[in-house]
Amino acid sequence: MKSRGKVRQMMQEQQEIDVAANLSAIRERIDATANGRSVRLVAVSKFHGPERILPALGAGQRHFGENWVQEAAEKWPPLRRIHSDIVLHLIGPLQSNKTADAVALFDVIETVDREKIARRLAAEMQKQNRRPECFVQVNIGEEPQKAGIPPREADDFIRLCRDDYGLPVTGLMCIPPVDEEPSPFFALLAKIARRNGLENISMGMSADFEVAIAFGATEVRIGSDIFGPRPVP
Ligand SMILES: *Cc1c(COP(=O)(O)O)cnc(C)c1O
Numbered sequence: 001m002k003s004r005g006k007v008r009q010m011m012q013e014q015q016e017i018d019v020a021a022n023l024s025a026i027r028e029r030i031d032a033t034a035n036g037r038s039v040r041l042v043a044v045s046k047f048h049g050p051e052r053i054l055p056a057l058g059a060g061q062r063h064f065g066e067n068w069v070q071e072a073a074e075k076w077p078p079l080r081r082i083h084s085d086i087v088l089h090l091i092g093p094l095q096s097n098k099t100a101d102a103v104a105l106f107d108v109i110e111t112v113d114r115e116k117i118a119r120r121l122a123a124e125m126q127k128q129n130r131r132p133e134c135f136v137q138v139n140i141g142e143e144p145q146k147a148g149i150p151p152r153e154a155d156d157f158i159r160l161c162r163d164d165y166g167l168p169v170t171g172l173m174c175i176p177p178v179d180e181e182p183s184p185f186f187a188l189l190a191k192i193a194r195r196n197g198l199e200n201i202s203m204g205m206s207a208d209f210e211v212a213i214a215f216g217a218t219e220v221r222i223g224s225d226i227f228g229p230r231p232v233p
Contacts (some may be wrong), residue, residue: 017227040220041063062087069090106132110171133171138174140175171193202219
């Protein structure tokens with residue numbers, strides 16, 4: 001006999017997910033909130049395979065977010081042979097022993113959050129002669145379990161990344177605390193970006209992207225509203 005969890009998982013897998021329809025619904029909601037500003041949609045495809053990613057590519061989606069270097073390195077090279085204009089964003093924590101692979105694979109690294117990573121990224125970029133854009137991740141709710149630089153250290157860290165390591169820092173990224181009203185956190189990230197002259201503000205996920213856009217997000221990262229529930233890895 002199969003366990004109930006197993007049965008539920010099989011039912012989820014059989015459930016039809018219309019990725020193209022979900023994408024166009026999300027784009028409409030983004031446009032309705034963005035008020036004429038352009039807001040980039042990053043489709044977060046972690047744990048999903050080509051059966052979900054190919055329909056997104058077919059619908060014209062090109063920016064994708066992945067959390068793990070290893071998983072992305074296995075999934076994306078074959079897809080890039082079909083579509084050469086895919087733009088990959090690293091949105092999960094970067095370990096220092098993965099910086100070489102990250103520089104080789106990603107176009108935007110959104111999780112720069114400590115000096116050791118900044119130093120390794122700078123060295124790898126020089127070695128590979130590749131310069132993926134960098135966002136500094138801010139631990140906007142100062143939660144001990146979350147990655148990111150604390151808000152009060154953000155200005156100094158951004159300066160360090162840019163001036164001492166010469167990284168192409170173009171934006172900030174955050175994940176606000178789950179059980180709190182997110183708008184003050186979004187407002188704070190936008191303020192830090194503005195005073196540091198950074199144009200990209202990556203904030204907002206399936207549950208809160210419209211609030212994030214209202215508070216100045218230039219990029220939202222959406223997974224489950226596009227691809228459905230994530231399979232257990
Ligand atoms: C998984 C993930 C997302 C997407 O989350 P959804 O709630 O599925 O939209 C966005 N950003 C980060 C950093 C993530 O890890």
